[in-house]
Amino acid sequence: MAVDATSTALGDHEIRVVDGVRTDLLIGGSWGPAEGEATFDVVDPSTGRVLTRVADASPQDGRHALDAAVAAQPSFAATAPRERYDVLMRAYALMLERIDDLALLMTLEMGKPLAEARGEITYAAEFFRHFASESLRIDGGYQTAPAGNARFLVAKQPVGPCLLITPWNFPMAMGTRKIGPAIAAGCTSVIKPAHQTPLSMLALGGILQEAGLPDGVVNIVTCLRAGEVMEPLVRSGLARKLSFTGSTKVGKVLLEQCADKVLRTSMELGGNAPFIVFEDADLDEAVAGAMAAKMRNMGEACTAANRIFVHESVIDAFGTRLAQAMGDLRVGRGTEDGVQVGPLIDEAGRQKVADLVADATGRGAQVLTGGEAPDGEGWFYPPTVLTGVPRDARMAEEEIFGPVAPLTPFASEEEVVAAANDTPYGLVSYVFTNDLRRALRVAEALESGMVGLNQGVVSNPAAPFGGIKESGLGREGGSVGIEEFLEIKYIGIAT
Numbered sequence: 001m002a003v004d005a006t007s008t009a010l011g012d013h014e015i016r017v018v019d020g021v022r023t024d025l026l027i028g029g030s031w032g033p034a035e036g037e038a039t040f041d042v043v044d045p046s047t048g049r050v051l052t053r054v055a056d057a058s059p060q061d062g063r064h065a066l067d068a069a070v071a072a073q074p075s076f077a078a079t080a081p082r083e084r085y086d087v088l089m090r091a092y093a094l095m096l097e098r099i100d101d102l103a104l105l106m107t108l109e110m111g112k113p114l115a116e117a118r119g120e121i122t123y124a125a126e127f128f129r130h131f132a133s134e135s136l137r138i139d140g141g142y143q144t145a146p147a148g149n150a151r152f153l154v155a156k157q158p159v160g161p162c163l164l165i166t167p168w169n170f171p172m173a174m175g176t177r178k179i180g181p182a183i184a185a186g187c188t189s190v191i192k193p194a195h196q197t198p199l200s201m202l203a204l205g206g207i208l209q210e211a212g213l214p215d216g217v218v219n220i221v222t223c224l225r226a227g228e229v230m231e232p233l234v235r236s237g238l239a240r241k242l243s244f245t246g247s248t249k250v251g252k253v254l255l256e257q258c259a260d261k262v263l264r265t266s267m268e269l270g271g272n273a274p275f276i277v278f279e280d281a282d283l284d285e286a287v288a289g290a291m292a293a294k295m296r297n298m299g300e301a302c303t304a305a306n307r308i309f310v311h312e313s314v315i316d317a318f319g320t321r322l323a324q325a326m327g328d329l330r331v332g333r334g335t336e337d338g339v340q341v342g343p344l345i346d347e348a349g350r351q352k353v354a355d356l357v358a359d360a361t362g363r364g365a366q367v368l369t370g371g372e373a374p375d376g377e378g379w380f381y382p383p384t385v386l387t388g389v390p391r392d393a394r395m396a397e398e399e400i401f402g403p404v405a406p407l408t409p410f411a412s413e414e415e416v417v418a419a420a421n422d423t424p425y426g427l428v429s430y431v432f433t434n435d436l437r438r439a440l441r442v443a444e445a446l447e448s449g450m451v452g453l454n455q456g457v458v459s460n461p462a463a464p465f466g467g468i469k470e471s472g473l474g475r476e477g478g479s480v481g482i483e484e485f486l487e488i489k490y491i492g493i494a495t
C-alpha cells in the first residue's frame, strides 16, 4: 500500500520505511489480500493521521491461516532442533541488521521514542537468540519403575498449532516472546497483532521468511474484528494452544472460549504494580527506579508502577525529586531528537488517563507536575506526578497506562504490604530498601509473579516473566518459556 505523503505528513525516509512493509496477510508462505481486498487504517498517534492501510482479515481468511499452520505442523515438528536454531539465529541477526528501520516503523505506528523503539527491537531479537539455544536443550527422561519391571521413557513433543495474540504496547517483543519458543519447540502458529500496530509484525514476517522459516510455520492475520476472526479458530479444535498477551478482560473471554476444546493456554494479562519506597531506601536510586518503572513506554506497560507507596517520612522529598525529573522530560513526536516521551496510543487511551487524573484530584490528590493534556494534534499527555492519592481512587484499582505517577503515603511495613496486595492483579511489584532482611521478607509476602528489588525494570528474555492472580497463567522467557509449547509424553516400556 503506497503512502500518500500529503495526508500523512511523513518525511521521505519515513515513507520509504512504511512502504517497505508488506501489508497483506501471510498465509502458507504467500502474501495475499484479505477476502474482498478489505483493508483498515494504521494511524500515527503523534499526528492522528493515517500512515498506511493493511489487510483486514475475515473469519474465512483466519481459517485459511489456521489450515496452513495445521498443514505445516507435522513436517515442522520433525525438523532437527539445529535447523530451528539456525532459523532463529538468522532472524535474530537480520533484526539487528535492520534495527534502524524496524525502530522507526515501530515509532511511527506506536509512538514510543526512537531510542525506546531501538531498545525494544534489541529486546525482541534477544528472544530469538535465547530460544534458539533452548531449542537444543529440550530434555526428557529414562527411569526404572519402582518395581523394577518396566522403564519410563519421558519425551517432550511440540504442543501443535498455536494461536498467538499480541497487544499494541510492545508490538515486536510481545510477538517474538511467543514466536521464538513456538519455533524452538517445533510448533506452527497463526499470529494476530493488535490492530493499532500491525506493521512491526508484518515486517517480522518478511524477516522470518528471509531467515528460511518453512512456509506455513508462522502465519500472520491482521484484522479489525478480533473476536469474530479468532473465536472460530479457538473453538475449531484444530489449534492446540492459545498464547495471549493483553487485558485481563479479554483474557477471561478467551479462557472461557478455550475451555470448549480444552486448549493449553498462556495468559499474560494486566497489572497494577505497587512500587514501595521504604524510609531507609537510597532516594536517588528510588527516584531513578520510579522513572524507569513508570516512564518506560510512556507508562503504557503492564509492568508500569501503578501505585507508588512512599514512607510518610520521605514522601515530600521523594515527590519533589520525582516531579523535577518528570517535569524535565521532553515530550514530542518519537522521531525527533531528544524526545523522551511520545504520544499515547489513541484518543481513548488519553481520555482514560485524563479521567483517572480528574478522579484522583477530585478526591483530594495534589498535582506536583503535569496534569493537563495539551491542545494540538497527536495524543500527548505530559509526565504527571500526583501526591496524596487516596487508596480508593480509581487509579489505585485500574491500570493507568499513561505517564502518571500517583504517590500515596504509608506508615508501616505491615500496612503497605496489605495495601500492595489489595488488588486482583499480581504481575510485578517493586521494593526499594537497603535492609536485606526487610527486602526478602517483603518480596516473599508480595502477591506477584515478579519483584524488582531496588530496580525498576524486571524484563529479561532469560528470566521467567509472568503473573499470578488475575495477571495471568504461565511464564514467558527463561528456561521455562519453551515448556509452554511442549507436551510431555510418557512411554511405559515392559522389560
Ligand code: NAP
Pocket (backbone or CB within 6 Å): 165, 166, 167, 168, 169, 170, 174, 192, 193, 194, 195, 196, 223, 224, 225, 226, 227, 228, 230, 231, 245, 246, 247, 248, 250, 251, 253, 254, 267, 268, 269, 270, 271, 301, 302, 303, 399, 427, 467, 471, 472
Ligand atoms: P486488549 O484490548 O486485551 O488486546 C490485546 C489483543 O487481543 C489485541 O490483539 C486485540 O485485538 C485482541 N483482542 C481483543 N478482543 C479480542 C477477542 N474478543 N478475541 C480475540 N482477540 C481479541 O489489550 P491491549 O489494549 O491491546 O493491550 C494492553 C493490555 O495488555 C494491558 O492490560 C496490559 O497490561 C496488557 N499487557 C500485558 C503484558 C504481560 O506480559 N502481562 C504485556 C503487555 C501488555 P485488537 O487490537 O483488534 O483489539
